[in-house]
Amino acid sequence: MCGITGVLSFESTPDLGLITQMLSRLPHRGPDGSGIYRDPHVALGHARLAIIDVAGGAQPMSNRDGSVWVTFNGEIFNYVELRQELTALGHQFTTASDTEVIVHAWEQWQEGCFERFNGQWALAIWERDRERLVLSRDRCGVRPLYFTRHGGRLLFASEVKALFADPQVPREFDRVGLAEAMTFWSTVAPRTVFAGIQQLPPGHVSIIDRGGQRTFPYWQLQFPPRGEEEPQDFEQNVRDLRERVIEAVRVRFERSDVPVGAYLSGGLDSAITAAVIARYTDAPLQTFSLRFADSDYDEGSFQSVMAQRLGTEHHHLTVHAHDIGEAFPTVVRHTEAPILRAAPAPMLLLSGLARERGFKVVVTGEGADEVFAGYDIFREARLRQFIARNPDSEVRARGLELLYPWLGRSPGQSPAFAREFFSQRLDPADPAFSHRTRWDTTSKLLGMTMPHPDQDSDVAATLLERMPPEHSQWDPLSRAQWLEMVTLLPGYILSSQGDRMLMANSVEGRFPFLDRDVVDLANRLPARHKLLGLNEKHILKEAFKDLLPDEILNRPKQPYRAPDAASFFDGSSATWVDEMVDSDLVSAAGVFEPRYVAALVAKCRRTGGVRMSNTDNMRITAVLSTQLIYHQFIEGDGSSEQDRPPAPPMTVVDLVTAS
Structure with missing residues (x-):
C-alpha cells in the first residue's frame, strides 16, 4: 500500500512545496520512498510502501512518451494475466510492477480498464496531452480516496490530513456527515464529516477536465430478482466457491516480493484464509492474534486450536483496557472520523506487532460477514x-x-x-x-x-x-446485504478498523473474501445458500469444513469486540480524556450539549465504565472520538509530531522548472 496526493489547477501552476507538504502528512503510508511529478497544471505525489517490484516500481510512473502518469495506492492482483494480455496486444513493459500494468491498461481500454482489474486500489491518472485527471477506487472501498475543491484547484489524497496541509482548505464539521456517522456507524460516500471534503464512492470513476467533473460507477452492487435466480445446485456452488476462495487467497499470499503473514482471530473467516495458505501454498506461515485481559472479549483458546492445527509460527498480543485508552488519540488521528466503538484500537496495536516482526503484508478475513451473511x-x-x-x-x-x-x-x-x-x-x-x-x-x-x-x-x-x-x-437478505456493504463495510470495517489501523504501522491488508470473482459469485447465490434458517455463512462452512476443526466450524458466531467505556475510566486513563470532555472544549466543538456530556462522564466515573449499557458505551466513545477529531483536525490542522519529509529515495520530475 501507499499514499497518494495531487493538485490540479487550470488557472495556476501547482505549488511544489504544497505537494511536498501533503506527502509529509503520510509517512506511515509510504516509508520506503517517494516521488513527485509536476507540469503546468498538475502535481502528483506518491509515498511508497514497496511490496511488488521493490526495485523498479517507483511512482509516479508514466508511459513511454510521458503523456500518461499514474499515482497508485493498492494492488492489482491479476496484473500478471493483464500484462500477458497487453503484451499480446503489442505493449512493451520496462518494469515488473502492477503499476505499469495500470498505465498500459489505461492506454488500451481507457475507463473500461477498471472493470478488468481484480484488486484493491485508489489511483489518479493524468493525461497530459488531453489535460484530463482520472480518479478511481476499487469496488468495495478497500482503499480510501478524498478530494476537495478550493480556490480554483482540486486537491486529492489518501487521507484528509494531507488535504489540510493546504492552509487555505476550510476546516469545519459537516453536520449531515456527523448525523450519518451517528446513525450508520460511518459516513456514506461521497460524504465525510468535514464540510467541503468528499470521498470517491467505491466502484466509481471521476473524470475532471476543463469542462468540469463527472463521476460515474464502473461497477454496482447487484443481486438477482427474488424467485428468478437461475436454477442453482448447492453442491456445485460449494465447489465453485471453494475454487474461487482458494485462488483469491493464493494470489494475495504469493503475489508479493516481501513476506506475507495472516491474522488469526479465532473465528471462521480468518481460520479459512490461514488454512488455505497452509494447505495450498509452500511458504511457511506466521499468524498474528489479539488476546484480551478481559475474558469477556478474549478468543485465545480458539486461536490456539487453529494455530496448533496448522503448525504456524504464532504471535499474539494481550490487550488491557488501559492500552486502548492510551492508544485512542492516535487511533482517531488515523480514522479521521468519529467512531462508536473502541475496537479499532487493538487492531492498531496488532498491526504494530506484525510490523515489529518484519511483516509489511497480512491476509485477513474481513468481508466474509457482509458477502456471506454472517452478521x-x-x-x-x-x-x-x-x-x-x-x-x-x-x-x-x-x-x-x-x-x-x-x-x-x-x-x-x-x-x-x-x-x-x-x-x-x-x-x-x-x-x-x-x-x-x-x-x-x-x-x-x-x-x-x-x-x-x-x-x-x-x-x-x-x-x-x-x-x-x-x-x-x-x-430481504439481499436488501440487508446492500445496506451493510454500502455503509458499515467501506466506512468502518475497511476504513476505521481496517486500512487506517493497518497503514498507521505501514502494513498492507489483503482481503480474499472481497476478491472480485468471490463477490460476484456470492451475490448470485440464493439467500438460502448463505443464510440457511439461522445458520450464517452456510455455504462457506460447507466449502471448507474439511480444513477446520469442529471447535471453529461449529462455534457460535461471536463478533470482534473490545472494552469501550472501561478503557477510558478504569482509573488509569490518560489526561487527554479530561481535556476532551472539558466543557469549554465541548462548547467550542459545537457538536454535543455540554450538560449531557457532563452527566454521561459523571456516570462513567461512578461505574469505572464497567457494565455500561450498549447505548452509553456508544455515547461516550462517540463523544471522545468526535472531540478528538475537533481538537486534531479543526482546532488543529491534522498535523502531528510524527509528520516528516517524504521518504528517500525521492524522485522529482518537474516539467515546470525544466522548461
Missing part, C-alpha cells in the same frame, strides 16, 4: 420477518432467545424486553427492515447533540433513495 443483524432480520407474519405468537417470539449468545445481556436473559424491542418497526415491505433497530439505537446519539438545521435531515431516507430501483425485486 447477527441478518439473523435478527430473519427472525423479525418470521415474527411479523404473526406478531401475537408467543412461540415465534421465543426465537429471539437464539440471538446474540455471546452477549452478556443477550435476548435470552430478558425475553420480555427482547420481544418488545425487536417487535418494533415490523414492516417487511420497508427496504431498511433489517437495519431499523440498529439505526434507531445508534441515532439516539443525536439526542445529545446541539440543535442544527442540517443535522435534522433524514439520513436514512436519503440513503434509501440511493438504492437501485430493482431492489424491490430482491429478497
Whole structure:
C-alpha cells in the first residue's frame, strides 16, 4: 500500500512545496520512498510502501512518451494475466510492477480498464496531452480516496490530513456527515464529516477536465430478482466457491516480493484464509492474534486450536483496557472520523506487532460477514420477518432467545424486553427492515447533540433513495446485504478498523473474501445458500469444513469486540480524556450539549465504565472520538509530531522548472 496526493489547477501552476507538504502528512503510508511529478497544471505525489517490484516500481510512473502518469495506492492482483494480455496486444513493459500494468491498461481500454482489474486500489491518472485527471477506487472501498475543491484547484489524497496541509482548505464539521456517522456507524460516500471534503464512492470513476467533473460507477452492487435466480445446485456452488476462495487467497499470499503473514482471530473467516495458505501454498506461515485481559472479549483458546492445527509460527498480543485508552488519540488521528466503538484500537496495536516482526503484508478475513451473511443483524432480520407474519405468537417470539449468545445481556436473559424491542418497526415491505433497530439505537446519539438545521435531515431516507430501483425485486437478505456493504463495510470495517489501523504501522491488508470473482459469485447465490434458517455463512462452512476443526466450524458466531467505556475510566486513563470532555472544549466543538456530556462522564466515573449499557458505551466513545477529531483536525490542522519529509529515495520530475 501507499499514499497518494495531487493538485490540479487550470488557472495556476501547482505549488511544489504544497505537494511536498501533503506527502509529509503520510509517512506511515509510504516509508520506503517517494516521488513527485509536476507540469503546468498538475502535481502528483506518491509515498511508497514497496511490496511488488521493490526495485523498479517507483511512482509516479508514466508511459513511454510521458503523456500518461499514474499515482497508485493498492494492488492489482491479476496484473500478471493483464500484462500477458497487453503484451499480446503489442505493449512493451520496462518494469515488473502492477503499476505499469495500470498505465498500459489505461492506454488500451481507457475507463473500461477498471472493470478488468481484480484488486484493491485508489489511483489518479493524468493525461497530459488531453489535460484530463482520472480518479478511481476499487469496488468495495478497500482503499480510501478524498478530494476537495478550493480556490480554483482540486486537491486529492489518501487521507484528509494531507488535504489540510493546504492552509487555505476550510476546516469545519459537516453536520449531515456527523448525523450519518451517528446513525450508520460511518459516513456514506461521497460524504465525510468535514464540510467541503468528499470521498470517491467505491466502484466509481471521476473524470475532471476543463469542462468540469463527472463521476460515474464502473461497477454496482447487484443481486438477482427474488424467485428468478437461475436454477442453482448447492453442491456445485460449494465447489465453485471453494475454487474461487482458494485462488483469491493464493494470489494475495504469493503475489508479493516481501513476506506475507495472516491474522488469526479465532473465528471462521480468518481460520479459512490461514488454512488455505497452509494447505495450498509452500511458504511457511506466521499468524498474528489479539488476546484480551478481559475474558469477556478474549478468543485465545480458539486461536490456539487453529494455530496448533496448522503448525504456524504464532504471535499474539494481550490487550488491557488501559492500552486502548492510551492508544485512542492516535487511533482517531488515523480514522479521521468519529467512531462508536473502541475496537479499532487493538487492531492498531496488532498491526504494530506484525510490523515489529518484519511483516509489511497480512491476509485477513474481513468481508466474509457482509458477502456471506454472517452478521447477527441478518439473523435478527430473519427472525423479525418470521415474527411479523404473526406478531401475537408467543412461540415465534421465543426465537429471539437464539440471538446474540455471546452477549452478556443477550435476548435470552430478558425475553420480555427482547420481544418488545425487536417487535418494533415490523414492516417487511420497508427496504431498511433489517437495519431499523440498529439505526434507531445508534441515532439516539443525536439526542445529545446541539440543535442544527442540517443535522435534522433524514439520513436514512436519503440513503434509501440511493438504492437501485430493482431492489424491490430482491429478497430481504439481499436488501440487508446492500445496506451493510454500502455503509458499515467501506466506512468502518475497511476504513476505521481496517486500512487506517493497518497503514498507521505501514502494513498492507489483503482481503480474499472481497476478491472480485468471490463477490460476484456470492451475490448470485440464493439467500438460502448463505443464510440457511439461522445458520450464517452456510455455504462457506460447507466449502471448507474439511480444513477446520469442529471447535471453529461449529462455534457460535461471536463478533470482534473490545472494552469501550472501561478503557477510558478504569482509573488509569490518560489526561487527554479530561481535556476532551472539558466543557469549554465541548462548547467550542459545537457538536454535543455540554450538560449531557457532563452527566454521561459523571456516570462513567461512578461505574469505572464497567457494565455500561450498549447505548452509553456508544455515547461516550462517540463523544471522545468526535472531540478528538475537533481538537486534531479543526482546532488543529491534522498535523502531528510524527509528520516528516517524504521518504528517500525521492524522485522529482518537474516539467515546470525544466522548461
